[in-house]
Amino acid sequence: MPAVRSGRPADAAGRAGGRATPTQWALTVGVIVAGVVTIRPLDTTGRGLAVALLLLVNCALMAVRLLFPGRFSAGWMVAGVLAAAALMGVADAGTAYLFAFFLTGWSGYRLDTRPALALAAACSLLCGGALYLGSGPERDAASLIVGFAVGAPVLAGMARRSRNQATRAVIAAAEASEAAARAEARTAVLTERGRIARDIHDVLAHALAGVNMQLELVDALLDTGDLDKVRQATGTAHGLVKDSLRQAQWTVHALREDALPLVESLAAMLESSGHRNALTVTGTVRELPAQVTQGLLRIAQESLTNAARHAPGAEVGARLEYAAGSTTLMIVNGPATERATEGWGSGMGLIGMRERVALLEGTVTTGPVATGADRGGWRVEAVIPG
Template sequence: MRSRLDTRPALVLAVSCSLLCGGVLYVQAEPGRYATTVAGLATGAAVLGGMAGRSRAQATRAAIAAAESAEKAARAEARTAVLAERTRIARDVHDVLAHSLAGIDMQGELVDALIDTGDLAGIREANGQAHSLVRESLRQAQWTVHALREDGLPLRESLTAMLESSGHHDALTVVGDVRELPARSTQCLLRIAQEALTNATRHAPGGEVGVRLTFAEEATVLSVRNKPATLPVTVATGSGMGLIGMRERIALLGGTVTTGPVTTGPDSGGWQVEAVIPR
């Protein structure tokens, strides 16, 4: 079993051996004393050479280990980024499908109910709403593709189009100086608005919806509020991922989302979703 001294003790030992050998040869060797003494002093050179070689080998091993560690860290970071991107894409796809399909399904159920009553005008209106939702879903798919490509999205215009296609005209109020937001922030607010409108349609059909977009100095705030239902509510089950998706999405941007019933004011009995994204 080999044992190795640390650099400092080995250096002291090499110098001591050189001095000792040189001193002994200086005292003992009469002829050629100086040449013999120099040869004695050089005995530690081999030790010093070995120490230098060992230091180079250690440095090489350390460099290789650091490179391998950096490569492993890069692979782990890449895997994390891929998983995060997959989660984001899955969330976007869920939002588009849940919003569109839930609305179309509700219009189909309404048509079935109206057929029994013979209300042709109501049937045409429900059918028109279904076609409107299909057109909206196509626009939402385009928005999703743009967002995945990190293209710029017009937030105010997109919210207006979303509300109009859902039958809520002049429902958007903008407060503050409009500014361009990062693509991820815009996409996040659009998805939250979309989910809130889907829930309003599902749980409060016929209830008036209002959306308020506030550009403050420290944050951008989106508030979606609906009044109580004025039409019969059809019991429907969702995937349960809507609210979770909202919170996960906005948490990635350092924001918050709150939901709850409206207890005061003209919208009392309704529901509100408010999202805040720091500037």
């Protein structure tokens, strides 16, 4: 255990400024009163004066120990040991040993183990020697036992210190656990906010951008008087609105963590985008967690939106593969057959796609198709473990 400069353990330094309890004050006053009443000789001359001065010193040290605990360092304890041993050697009778008892107990509480044991051993030897030399020819075993036993309270002080350390450790662990729980809750809130932001983007940004593009087209067509194309554009806008309503329902289900039928939802999404029988399913179909299902649906939605934006008129195919340890969704579109219209879309789709896959601990690969029938198109492949 690390020690501070005063010789106290580091944890004791934190207690240095603490106030004494009423019990400690009561015991201290009791020891002082008992000493004044019982210790003899007590006079103003000769040996009685020496006893009175030593008693005053011991009483002062007892009071300073409670009034200024932070300043009662190892040096003060050594002085207290010397004063207590001297008082026991000079006094003929009384409770002088109580000062040594309390001092060694306090050292066990305030000092590291080795310094506390060393101080207690020194106190026992000094007090035992003082009683042995001061008792004269009538030396008895009882006085020697009392003298050598004054170091025993150090064990009680050490036990109290260990108990307080354990209590503080439990409190610190509880506080750390509470702080970790608060941090985890905040992380969960931020994650959920990010998820909702992605859902809002997927539901609103794409639909509104598509509807806006169709309305701009309608406005341009009105000047030409081509009502058939106007009806076609408004029909497309109505389809986008219906599709966005369907996606809003998916989002509500996801936020409520309802189970979504992945295969049926993918097929309906492709069909509503104008791509019939475009879904291929391999492997054994199984129910996936709601977060995985929602993530795959959002990836498919983003892929279809990007295909409609950058490769209008292109064929789109989707493949859903259920493997033993993962689920893979691949969306591939061919090259554009119509002129692409730029200038709509938020640009956050691919970012949101990567964020979704990262939250599911999966991988996503995007890039152009270099070979095969879809050469010149675009491929999105997401692999989700589990």
